[in-house]
Amino acid sequence: MFDVNELVLKKAKELGFGDVVVLSHEMNRRQVRFANNEITVAKNWHERKVELFVELGKRIAGTTITELSEENIEQTLKTLLSNMRGMSPKEDYYGIAEGPFKYRDIPETFDKAIVELDEPNEYVERAINAALEEGAKRVAGVLYTDHDRIYLTTSNGVEAFDEGTGIEISVRAFIGDLESGHGTNSVRVLKKFDPESAGRKAGEIASLARNPEQGPEGKFDVIFDPLAFANLLSYMSFMTSAYAAEAGFSFLVNKLGQKVASEIVTIKDVGNMPNGYGTRKFDDEGVPTRETAIIENGTLKTFLLNTSLAKKYGAETTANAGLIMPHAWNIVLEPGDYSKEELFGEVKRGIYITNVWYTRFQNYVTGDFSTIPRDGIFLVENGELKPVRNIRVSDNLQHILESVEALTRESHHVHWWEVDTPVSTPYVLVKDVGITRATK
Amino acid sequence: MHELVEFAVEKALELGASYAEARFEEKNGTSLTMKNGSPEGLEILADKGIGVRVLVNGGMGFASTNVLTRESVAEAVQKAVKLARAASKVRNEPIRFSDEDFHEVYYEVKMRKDFRDVSPEEKLELLRKIEEEVKATGVNVPMRFLSYSDQVWHKVIANSDGAFIESFIPRVSTTYNLVVFENGQMEQAPFVQRAFSGGLELIEKDEPWKWAAKDVQALKRLIYEGRKPPEGKVDLVISPEVAGIAVHESVGHPYEADRIFGREAAQAGESFVKPEMLGERIGSEVVTVIEDPTIPNSWGFYLYDDEGVKARPRYLIRDGIITEFLTNREYAYRLGQRSNAAARAINYNREPIVRMANTYLAPGDYSLEELIEDIKLGVYMVSFNEWNIDDRRYQQRYIGREAYLIEDGEIKHPVRRPILEITTRALWSSVDAVGREVEFYPGTCGKGEPGQGVPVWMGGAHARLRDIPLRRP
Numbered sequence: 061m062f063d064v065n066e067l068v069l070k071k072a073k074e075l076g077f078g079d080v081v082v083l084s085h086e087m088n089r090r091q092v093r094f095a096n097n098e099i100t101v102a103k104n105w106h107e108r109k110v111e112l113f114v115e116l117g118k119r120i121a122g123t124t125i126t127e128l129s130e131e132n133i134e135q136t137l138k139t140l141l142s143n144m145r146g147m148s149p150k151e152d153y154y155g156i157a158e159g160p161f162k163y164r165d166i167p168e169t170f171d172k173a174i175v176e177l178d179e180p181n182e183y184v185e186r187a188i189n190a191a192l193e194e195g196a197k198r199v200a201g202v203l204y205t206d207h208d209r210i211y212l213t214t215s216n217g218v219e220a221f222d223e224g225t226g227i228e229i230s231v232r233a234f235i236g237d238l239e240s241g242h243g244t245n246s247v248r249v250l251k252k253f254d255p256e257s258a259g260r261k262a263g264e265i266a267s268l269a270r271n272p273e274q275g276p277e278g279k280f281d282v283i284f285d286p287l288a289f290a291n292l293l294s295y296m297s298f299m300t301s302a303y304a305a306e307a308g309f310s311f312l313v314n315k316l317g318q319k320v321a322s323e324i325v326t327i328k329d330v331g332n333m334p335n336g337y338g339t340r341k342f343d344d345e346g347v348p349t350r351e352t353a354i355i356e357n358g359t360l361k362t363f364l365l366n367t368s369l370a371k372k373y374g375a376e377t378t379a380n381a382g383l384i385m386p387h388a389w390n391i392v393l394e395p396g397d398y399s400k401e402e403l404f405g406e407v408k409r410g411i412y413i414t415n416v417w418y419t420r421f422q423n424y425v426t427g428d429f430s431t432i433p434r435d436g437i438f439l440v441e442n443g444e445l446k447p448v449r450n451i452r453v454s455d456n457l458q459h460i461l462e463s464v465e466a467l468t469r470e471s472h473h474v475h476w477w478e479v480d481t482p483v484s485t486p487y488v489l490v491k492d493v494g495i496t497r498a499t500k
Numbered sequence: 501m502h503e504l505v506e507f508a509v510e511k512a513l514e515l516g517a518s519y520a521e522a523r524f525e526e527k528n529g530t531s532l533t534m535k536n537g538s539p540e541g542l543e544i545l546a547d548k549g550i551g552v553r554v555l556v557n558g559g560m561g562f563a564s565t566n567v568l569t570r571e572s573v574a575e576a577v578q579k580a581v582k583l584a585r586a587a588s589k590v591r592n593e594p595i596r597f598s599d600e601d602f603h604e605v606y607y608e609v610k611m612r613k614d615f616r617d618v619s620p621e622e623k624l625e626l627l628r629k630i631e632e633e634v635k636a637t638g639v640n641v642p643m644r645f646l647s648y649s650d651q652v653w654h655k656v657i658a659n660s661d662g663a664f665i666e667s668f669i670p671r672v673s674t675t676y677n678l679v680v681f682e683n684g685q686m687e688q689a690p691f692v693q694r695a696f697s698g699g700l701e702l703i704e705k706d707e708p709w710k711w712a713a714k715d716v717q718a719l720k721r722l723i724y725e726g727r728k729p730p731e732g733k734v735d736l737v738i739s740p741e742v743a744g745i746a747v748h749e750s751v752g753h754p755y756e757a758d759r760i761f762g763r764e765a766a767q768a769g770e771s772f773v774k775p776e777m778l779g780e781r782i783g784s785e786v787v788t789v790i791e792d793p794t795i796p797n798s799w800g801f802y803l804y805d806d807e808g809v810k811a812r813p814r815y816l817i818r819d820g821i822i823t824e825f826l827t828n829r830e831y832a833y834r835l836g837q838r839s840n841a842a843a844r845a846i847n848y849n850r851e852p853i854v855r856m857a858n859t860y861l862a863p864g865d866y867s868l869e870e871l872i873e874d875i876k877l878g879v880y881m882v883s884f885n886e887w888n889i890d891d892r893r894y895q896q897r898y899i900g901r902e903a904y905l906i907e908d909g910e911i912k913h914p915v916r917r918p919i920l921e922i923t924t925r926a927l928w929s930s931v932d933a934v935g936r937e938v939e940f941y942p943g944t945c946g947k948g949e950p951g952q953g954v955p956v957w958m959g960g961a962h963a964r965l966r967d968i969p970l971r972r973p
């Protein structure tokens with residue numbers, strides 16, 4: 061699609077635009093949704109589209125072109141131009157990255173076997189069967205296969221191409237109405253795909269969660285399963301964008317250089333992570349993606365930046381463009397040195413939360429939030445797990461990060477419906493977490 | 501486009517589908533944002549494509565394309581048929597659809613002030629007006645994120661059972677996030693939206709700047725005068741806005757038939773409601789909850805759903821009794837009923853699934869003063885920030901943003917973050933009186949995978965809840 065990109069760029073320059081970014085996608089995506097141990101729907105998407113960003117005297121605009129005829133491209137650019145002429149400039153706009161750049165291939169991001177995979181239903185059946193073998197009665201979930209090609213051309217000399225594949229599954233297993241478990245597996249190459257592990261974990265947790273009692277409330281030491289902590293970190297990833305901080309959606313506002321987490325907490329964004337579900341060779345300006353420490357040993361080191369925001373704050377881009385809003389690629393909470401057994405052994409009386417959903421903030425700037433454990437929840441007492449239900453985590457995101465007490469060596473890469481930005485995280489022990497419940 | 505949609509349906513039948521449906525959708529619009537007084541940029545939306553859904557041997561397949569040629573549509577149809585056939589092998593029961601009456605219909609929502617004729621700069625003026633009115637209050641609001649969006653949705657839906665529906669629905673909205681910083685404290689009104697189906701005149705008449713100014717003034721007052729809310733069992737009056745979120749989360753969602761039958765189990769969850777609970781009491785006699793897509797100019801407006809079924813008001817709870825679930829054709833068949841037209845898709849590349857439109861607590865016969873006057877000790881919750889509910893829609897929580905103490909029948913000083921954390925049955929059983937006036941508030945309802953955020957209104961009348969265990973942060 062570079063020919064389309066070149067055409068868009070040429071026409072845009074002819075019309076007098078300054079900075080121009082043309083990011084084209086060719087996407088092939090398949091989905092198999094299942095519930096009650098059967099497939100509810102199977103889908104296929106094939107899409108070609110051009111994402112376009114243009115600047116005209118510090119006025120910026122964007123659109124997506126899906127009809128790629130020369131006539132429509134020209135028409136779209138003219139529409140943008142006429143709309144932008146009368147607009148006020150964005151005074152804090154400082155341009156896009158100066159290319160060209162050199163790119164390295166990132167291991168385990170493309171696999172021909174996924175492109176050529178004819179029929180993914182057997183993986184669904186394998187996941188369902190694994191969950192049923194662990195004692196589940198009903199199994200639901202979704203499987204995706206992905207094949208994406210992206211082509212980037214900018215007015216600052218960038219011409220870059222990346223091709224990626226992926227296959228992932230999310231499985232939820234039920235025994236009764238109140239006993240459920242969840243497992244996921246997201247990889248970029250077929251040989252690493254393990255749908256059984258997702259089904260087995262979902263089934264195991266559901267089995268352990270039989271006959272739950274009403275849970276307690278108060279302050280508890282909580283072990284967050286990677287699935288659960290990934291949810292919180294995925295929400296947090298948005299708050300690490302400089303854009304979110306400016307717009308009042310982040311508890312990290314005005315905290316650069318300050319301690320915002322326990323010393324054992326190091327959180328990175330790794331755009332070039334092998335086998336990472338969010339991995340890409342370059343950001344939307346063409347800057348090669350890299351590893352960026354956001355929080356290092358508890359201290360906030362940087363917000364995620366694109367070139368314009370970086371210049372505004374006298375910093376370097378972190379290769380996280382998003383031309384309007386920088387965003388994370390793969391969030392990584394660095395693992396610790398505990399085994400899973402040792403971590404659970406640290407807890408005399410606490411709670412093990414295997415999954416959460418519906419995280420909502422009372423106040424983004426203070427970080428006050430609550431989230432609801434779903435699937436197996438367990439009271440941990442001297443190494444024993446006792447299933448409970450109907451509790452809510454009601455706390456503050458910074459307090460949670462500051463109270464991280466221990467991390468396992470074992471880490472999991474999580475990406476599913478509730479974890480939009482992929483997250484790699486260990487099991488996390490957090491002290492004194494607020495737990496509430498309905499009393500009527 | 502009509503021809504291409506008909507072609508898709510015919511092609512699917514030719515290839516062996518027992519049912520076929522094709523939906524062309526085109527969305528055109530603009531959005532603008534302003535951050536801390538600075539315009540952030542313009543986004544122009546121009547998106548169109550066709551989605552095809554088929555049943556083959558009782559399996560369901562879906563495919564979409566944004567390349568609008570016969571070849572490309574034929575390819576999408578082939579894929580959908582192939583996927584459906586393969587899916588049918590991993591089913592216990594074939595999928596069947598309810599019988600319905602179908603029509604050939606054209607309808608549109610008229611704009612008195614057509615936003616397509618208005619320049620982006622003029623639309624930006626609406627956001628500047630919010631900036632000015634917020635500034636004019638004298639309240640310190642260091643973070644201000646404002647956005648404006650308009651879109652015309654054009655749809656053509658055809659199915660092999662005889663439906664042919666074409667519609668034009670314009671939608672227009674503004675949203676703000678305002679952070680008030682006074683006296684060393686921060687309070688926030690995040691993602692507050694005003695939204696309608698219709699022209700720009702609806703936003704101008706609604707005056708979002710007045711809502712914004714009222715919000716920041718209330719937050720300032722909360723910072724300076726706010727005290728702890730009472731704890732323990734008190735009475736609670738919830739506003740139409742709070743009633744709206746409560747009916748949406750704890751009535752609308754659990755009454756979605758696809759959740760009741762487990763289709764959403766891995767994503768948006770299941771439901772505490774079971775098919776045999778029709779006719780069962782869930783709330784007090786004064787509680788009636790209606791779901792109505794046909795409210796003129798509503799954010800969730802439509803007259804025919806995305807399966808081509810004619811929409812009507814749906815009584816989910818009548819006088820405290822569960823009376824109806826939200827259904828599409830697949831689950832109407834399972835229930836032995838006719839569909840009540842709740843199938844919606846957010847775009848051509850999404851399947852229609854069971855969704856809400858405009859959900860509200862039906863009015864009673866009390867004025868707000870009458871609701872308040874015989875409360876000895878209570879709280880009036882006007883707006884909320886944090887909220888959530890478990891995935892069976894039973895255990896929920898709403899935290900007040902603007903809220904006041906009620907003492908001896910009078911509204912007194914603001915209270916900070918009163919927390920209502922309660923079960924669905926307790927919530928609706930505790931209502932002893934409902935107000936006369938209904939108001940609506942917009943929202944984006946999330947469900948499905950991939951996600952489908954659909955526009956909805958939520959609302960209702962004021963409601964009084966007796967003996968509620970309120971919490972403090």
